[in-house]
Amino acid sequence: xxxxxxxxxxxxxxxxxxxxxxxxxxxQWTDHVHPGLHSAGWSGGAYGDPAAATTPDGQAxxxxxxxxxxxxxxxxxxxxxTLAAGFPLLLQVGRRYADYFDxxxxxxTAPVLGGSAQLAGDIAGPMALLSLIGLVVSFVYxxxxxxxxxxxxxxxxxxxxxxxxxxxxxxxxxxVLVRWVTQNWYSFLFLVPVLGAVVRVxxxxxxxxxxxxxxxxxLHDKAAGTNVVRR
Numbered sequence: 001x002x003x004x005x006x007x008x009x010x011x012x013x014x015x016x017x018x019x020x021x022x023x024x025x026x027x028q029w030t031d032h033v034h035p036g037l038h039s040a041g042w043s044g045g046a047y048g049d050p051a052a053a054t055t056p057d058g059q060a061x062x063x064x065x066x067x068x069x070x071x072x073x074x075x076x077x078x079x080x081x082t083l084a085a086g087f088p089l090l091l092q093v094g095r096r097y098a099d100y101f102d103x104x105x106x107x108x109t110a111p112v113l114g115g116s117a118q119l120a121g122d123i124a125g126p127m128a129l130l131s132l133i134g135l136v137v138s139f140v141y142x143x144x145x146x147x148x149x150x151x152x153x154x155x156x157x158x159x160x161x162x163x164x165x166x167x168x169x170x171x172x173x174x175x176v177l178v179r180w181v182t183q184n185w186y187s188f189l190f191l192v193p194v195l196g197a198v199v200r201v202x203x204x205x206x207x208x209x210x211x212x213x214x215x216x217x218x219l220h221d222k223a224a225g226t227n228v229v230r231r
Contacts, residue, residue: 006058023058032058053216055165055227061216062160062228071207073154078141082134089126089133096122135187139180146176155228165215165227179224 004024011020011033023032032054053061083090100119145152150161150171164175183206186199206219221227 006056008058023054025057030058032060053214055163055168055229057168059163059168059227060230062230064210064216066158066160066230067210067218067228068207069158070152070154070160073157074141074152075154077153078134078138081141082130082137085137086130086133089130092126093123093130131187135184138184138187142183143176143180146171146179147173159231160228161231162226162228165217165221165225171226175224175226179220179226182223183218183220 003026006024006026008021009024011022012029013020013022020033023030055061096119100116142152146162147170149156150163155161162171162179163169164171183203186202189199202219209218210216210221215221215227217227
């Protein structure tokens with residue numbers, strides 16, 4: 001008996017003249033369907049096509065702009081929680097800036113000797129603590145929601161989920177932790193003067209990677225073996 005290869009085929013549940021497509025995984029029909037596809041055996045295409053890439057069992061992968069939208073929502077939430085938790089530190093930094101500008105105003109044309117260097121030294125500690133709070137908030141937020149819901153609130157809002165590429169179902173702790181560490185490792189170097197600035201190119205590369213990756217995986221997806229999918 002000849003085995004039919006995995007791919008998108010006319011949905012046997014649709015009408016004979018319909019354009020519905022259902023994904024055949026090589027053994028059986030899956031629940032993944034696309035109403036607008038009408039080329040029998042179609043299994044790939046350009047990135048912008050809604051069915052251009054799927055998981056091995058046929059679940060459609062998320063588009064890049066949907067992922068960007070989810071990141072923006074999550075970023076706003078994490079930033080708001082971080083600022084609320086670190087509000088005393090913000091007040092401390094604000095008071096130090098106010099003192100510095102007051103010194104500059106009273107100095108007139110006379111230079112404020114060592115003023116800017118002193119300011120940088122005074123706010124370094126509070127800013128480092130604020131960054132640490134942000135890292136903790138990011139960890140609890142992302143790891144907690146991915147483990148419990150397979151998605152952060154931002155992803156839930158735009159209809160996305162995170163799953164292992166080859167296996168559906170809940171994410172194990174190892175997958176969630178590897179994904180977060182790979183996505184945020186550079187944040188641990190923020191106190192290293194030169195190296196901290198250099199490694200900050202990593203998040204940009206990580207975010208852009210799905211644009212040219214055939215599996216639409218960011219670098220942290222590749223490390224964890226995950227895909228972001230549409231639900």
